[in-house]
Amino acid sequence: MLRHVVLDELQSLAEPVTLDGETAVLLRDSGLVSVSPALNGQWTVLPCGTVGAVQISDLLVEVRPKSKLKLSSLLFLLGYAKDPGFRPVDVAGLEDGELFSALAESLARQVQGALARGVLNGYVNVDEALRTVRGRIRVGDQMSRRPGMLLPLEVSYDDFTVDIAENRLLRSAIRLMLLVPRLTEDVRGRLAHLDSKLDGVQPLRFGAGIPAWTESRLNEHYVPALRLAEIILRNMSAEAGLGRHQVASFVVTMSTVFEDFVTTALSEALASRPGITMPQYPVFLDKDDQLASSARIRMYVDVVHTIYGTPSLIFDAKYKASSWSGAYPNADYYQMLAYCTALELSRAWLVYAGRGTPRQRTIAHSHIRIIEFPIDVSQNPKALVASVQNLADAAMQAFEEDSLAFAGVE
Template sequence: MPSEIVLDELQTAAEAVELDREVAATLRDTGLVSVLPAHGGLWTVLPAGRVGAVQIGDLLVRVVPKEKVGLSRLLFLLGYAINPGFRPDDVVGEEKDDLFAALGESLTRHCERALDRGALNGYVHVEEALRTVRGRIRVGDQMTRRPGMLLPLEVAYDDFTVDIPENRILRAAVRLMMQVPRLSEGVRERLAHVDSKLEGVSALRFGAPLPAWTESRLNERYGPALRLAEIILRNMSAEAGLGQQVVASFVVNMATVFENFVTTALREALDKYPGETRGQYEAYLDEPELGYGKINQVKMYVDIVHSVNRVPAIVFDAKYKAASDSGTYPNADHYQMLAYCTALNVPRAWLVYAGSGEKRKRRISNTAVSIMEFPVDVSQHPEALLERVQTLADQAFGEFTQRKGPQRFTPWPAGKTGGVL
């Protein structure tokens, strides 16, 4: 059995390899790759539309992104999609081939910096039953739960404690990372030291929603560590597998990652212009049938729509696809955009592709619709990547205003967004 299998995200063929049946089944269950039986008891392992790494005992399987996106770029895309405040230096770690080692090193560094002055304390609202009065008595709960009883008392109070959401997230990520088998002893010892600094912090139940936290001046030093910890908790798992072996995986769908990143980045880039930007915009391709309303209509969810005066003005669609050797993209994408433009009565749509190249305009025959192909190279430095998205937003809104002619923009009643008169 090989010790490492490395695949390209777009790879369509690979040599059959020898695997234990149990290992093959476990590898298939991770969703990172497809595992199919081949001749002679061998197995064919191919990408399954995701990237990342899986460690099963002594076997490491890696699927690398098509643009050779390094760890810091991948984590930046993941982090920025969740939090636009995500900064490029939040994910500056060791750019190694071993993703788990790089994640472990990066998390350790950020946690050590965050806890350099000790664990953060904060106020937590607590409701419990006590034999003495603390805070205020919850009269309603006391009468409902203990009618006629004087003790214990149902009370509520704010406790100044180390057991706050920020520390719970850090400790959960540290303990999860400590289960990964490919970490060096040095990193494992440093993680154990970080964990000891979080003594008294309660554990998060596996699979439970992460507790909410709000960035502030008080927890500013925790920011980079928290953002990386959330990525690890959302995308990585480590659990007992075959016998005494630990199965560790970090698996992400790059198409979803790219779509989420473009949606968030465009929303931020268009924020300075009048209007509102929404992802997964609900629309209908056809008119409602008489007597049926919207029940039988063809529903569509457009990736990104920027509306002005609550009317769709600009349409975007993010595609994580590779161009052909001639530099063209699948024609189905253009059919889809033509349908969006027709249904939303928008004359121009923007196809945002993950790749290098120049913008291209395609005028659709016998229509007033134009489709703009706009590549965004995800292998760029994060700052250059965000600048590219800002260029896209500026050009898209600039062309919209040119079509509409000189107009006077006024704020919407809500205040932040605006419209045209």
Template sequence: MQPVRHLVLDELSAGIVDKFDAASAALVNSSGLAKASPMGMGLYRIEPVGMVGSVRTPTVQLDVRPKDRLGLSRLLFLLGYAGKQGFREDTVAAVEDRDLWSALAESLAQLAERALNRGVLQGYLTVDESLRTVKGRIRISDQISRRPGMLVPLEVSYDEFTEDIAENRILRAALERMGQVPRVRPEVLSRLRQLKGKLDAVTRVQSGAPLPPWRASRMNVRYHPVLRLAELILRNASAEAGEGKQQAASFVVDMAKVFEDFVGTALREAMAAHPGEMRLQYNVMLNEAVRDSDRITVRPDAVHLLGGRPVVVYDAKYQASSDQDASLSADHFQMLAYCTALRVPTAWLVYAGPGEMKLRRILNTDIDVVEFPLDLSRPPSEILASIADLAQQSWGEVVRQAGQ
């Protein structure tokens, strides 16, 4: 088997020039991870486009890694926390590996083995059927509309204790997805297939269909870690295999969106300890306008309200202007607009990266913009502690302003 060439880019790099086959270049372009532009003689210019992740084809693997060289565990923590699950660092485990695909496959295999160690989870599934005898309850409205004047068959609903539940459908789908990734290590691929074999009686989730909803409970607690990893894989990774297709896989993430969602979710939880209400993606008018077409709106990432009135505003910047060696002016202009439209004295600009907190007073105003760094290379507990510190300091500023 021909070895896979492994190319690694930093998300903020200018790109590289390297040999690529046309099929792999097309797959990279279609994935949205990077842009592959032909330069002749089999050479392509490969440039990041603001996403991070990995694309693997039979001949090449291209990785675009986050700034500050975040590992897979940190990336999954941010992804999971930013999502609807809101789970903590200890509920998603990841094996760190130089190769993202090997790490994902091994992590999924380990967590699935733990979940299925005591057998396949069973639960109650509501089934709607047409039967000649009563089972469960009769659906009167369906019976009348579908079979007016007929006594049988009966439209009934009943609860069946079965393995064919949402939790197992999600797990089966993730095992199938990772099993289609090209060049997964044979021993890991064998484990994934054995695990999937335990779920063969479970309904297959069709490609492109929404994932079935599930609810965390005491009954499915042993499935929680693997389900959360499975959902992340299914929402961010794709894989293709079959006749006439080049086997390929991609895992693509918009880190700017992930950072924005993570900061908003974590900040809302931290500010819950203080009076008022946190609103995310808060719409506010920037100008006076008679017609709707003349209105200009802005939407800061988070606004904290007290008694229905905005008192502090926050905005998250993953790729700060300073990342591109540019002026910070654009970010501060934006924060000034937020403060003016909301009539709040302080804006908190949350940057991804190390550094010191800085306060900048805007000339000829009473507005302060505070630059607050959030170092994502730190352990998750320390990242959340930094968010808690941000909440405490910003609330302290609200109290100080109220006392003036």
């Protein structure tokens, strides 16, 4: 029988659970939760800053985001952060519930749709040693590898095959999902059938990077499946027969996901405006130019939008909870004050993950204003992207007003 432990991302207390020592170690090593001994052979399991799920044989532990995100919203954040072309339809139809079952069902459905017209073929460049000429002879390789030999020939040619990046992604995600314990026989059977359709496709080797692919008219029916496959391959791991247990995990750090999403979405929202949007913008807080760079006070701003090469807009994304009074940590404001001072700007935008309305704070004895701009990540994907667009528009409008005021224009 499956034991299901559900924790909230911000939870600080939990009832002890009964685990054997090997399961406790595997659970701790997953990076999803902290595991500490309790009384009578039990263990206290608590979140440790990440969200997702770990399944170890008949034990499933889930840590759910603070904002009560639906699985489809979480996957949208993950996908959009890597690819601004990621669309809500790419994760449409995911049901709420146990994470691995929902992922497996969605992957089966998306790949089935992708392969409905048959397996996609494409051209790949092949370097090979053959006894006959095919394509062109690589003279340099022939001379260095086989000096004085006529055969075999080092040749390079284009091969029309199913073993292309798109199919490798799909088959690798399917193979990984098949290692998840306790999937229903129906889903497992559908995934196995889809895997057999991809015969002749080499799965990615363990540790290999995700191959690049480009959306086109030829593969557009593959796109939703490919984007879900990429999310699975980036964030999930599974091992069969590890000791006495089968282990699967899907673990993400929400602070990183939120910051990456805000950076990407802001870059898209400001793309039509003058200037360039730059992530992790480097700046020094001190003016000790005589010192080596390594000895100076270096900072990296999450997002800076420059106009004509001059920093004009500052954004910093924070995925954290406010206190019981609704206030955020003082350190966030100190950090933004340092950014404004170093970049000689009078306004900065502090972007939080949460509900609420924007609020401006004016720093005492200065003209610096820090605007708290909450973004509700539990919104549907369209509204979420619209919220970032509203942030970009508000920031640009404020910058234009500041510029006019500085120039003395009413």
